[in-house]
Structure formats: C-alpha cells, structure tokens
Amino acid sequence: MTLCAEVFVLDRPNGRMLLGRKKLGLGAGNYQGFGGKLEPGETLAQCAVRELWEESGLKAKEDNLWYMAHLIFLFPNKPQWSQDVHVFRLEHWEGEPQETEEMKPEWFDLKTLPLTQMWDDVQYWLPQALEGARPKLRFIYAADGRKVERIEGLE
Numbered sequence: 001m002t003l004c005a006e007v008f009v010l011d012r013p014n015g016r017m018l019l020g021r022k023k024l025g026l027g028a029g030n031y032q033g034f035g036g037k038l039e040p041g042e043t044l045a046q047c048a049v050r051e052l053w054e055e056s057g058l059k060a061k062e063d064n065l066w067y068m069a070h071l072i073f074l075f076p077n078k079p080q081w082s083q084d085v086h087v088f089r090l091e092h093w094e095g096e097p098q099e100t101e102e103m104k105p106e107w108f109d110l111k112t113l114p115l116t117q118m119w120d121d122v123q124y125w126l127p128q129a130l131e132g133a134r135p136k137l138r139f140i141y142a143a144d145g146r147k148v149e150r151i152e153g154l155e
C-alpha cells in the first residue's frame with residue numbers, strides 16, 4: 001500500500017490552521033494537510049518536510065514535527081487509492097504560504113475548520129488529535145469512495 005506523510009500546520013498563538021485546497025488529482029477540491037508519497041530512501045519526517053515545501057513553500061525542520069496520527073484509508077473498490085498515512089503537526093516554520101501548482105493554502109480558525117470540505121474521515125480523528133490524542137485507525141470507505149463505511153482500530 002502507498003505510504004505517505006502529511007503535515008498539519010498549526011499557528012497556535014492565533015488559533016488557526018493552514019490547510020491546502022487540492023487543485024489536482026485524487027481529492028481535488030478538498031482541503032487537506034500538506035503531504036504525499038514517500039520517495040525511495042526517504043524517512044517519514046524527510047518526506048513530510050519535502051512535501052510541505054513543495055506544496056506550500058513553508059520550510060520546516062524535522063525536529064519541529066510532532067507525531068499526530070497513523071491512519072490507513074482503504075478503498076475496496078479502488079485499491080489504487082488506498083494509503084497508509086503518518087500525520088505530523090508543525091507549530092514552528094519559516095516562510096509565508098505560497099500557492100503552488102498542486103495546492104492553494106488558506107488559514108482557518110481552529111473553531112471553524114472546513115470539515116465538510118475535507119475527506120470524510122477527517123471529522124472522525126482530527127478534532128481529537130488536536131486535543132492531544134494520537135489516533136491509530138483504519139477507515140474503510142464505501143463503494144462510492146466518498147463516505148466512510150467502517151472504522152477499525154490499528155494493532
């Protein structure tokens with residue numbers, strides 16, 4: 001299964017989170033964290049830093065990444081969409097968000113995250129993860145590839 005790293009950028013002093021509106025490919029139109037597939041020889045943290053830079057123009061140090069969640073997304077009817085994603089939180093970075101070919105970054109108040117415009121799984125784990133939980137979950141999507149049908153714990 002495809003292994004990915006994803007970063008959620010949190011500006012805690014101002015109570016806001018940076019999300020990217022995906023412009024291309026799987027999930028286009030959705031808001032999500034910045035992330036993508038591991039390249040050969042890369043660690044999860046290296047992948048997270050690279051993807052953040054490529055998709056938002058922000059520079060991060062690996063030491064500033066905090067592990068937030070391990071999530072597996074299964075699409076029984078579209079196995080090529082299934083992903084094993086390790087999610088990080090980042091609260092210190094350098095630079096200003098830039099729109100890229102893949103993503104349009106946008107700040108959201110933490111109290112009004114656009115959960116209905118994100119992948120359906122996000123509502124089930126992101127609010128808890130922001131409170132400090134470290135969810136480890138498997139989401140099985142329905143045949144339409146849009147709604148979560150079942151949630152299982154990992155391990």
Ligand SMILES: COc1nc(N)nc2c1ncn2[C@H]1C[C@H](O)[C@@H](COP(=O)(O)OP(=O)(O)OP(=O)(O)O)O1
Nearest residue numbers: 004005006025026034035036037073083085119121
């Ligand atoms: C249901 O599926 C998903 N839910 C959530 N919450 N996040 C997902 C889901 N599928 C993908 N993602 C996230 C995880 C990664 O951050 C990215 C990977 O998406 P994609 O495979 O489209 O990645 P690309 O940006 O095209 O990857 P490369 O830059 O490596 O080509 O989305």
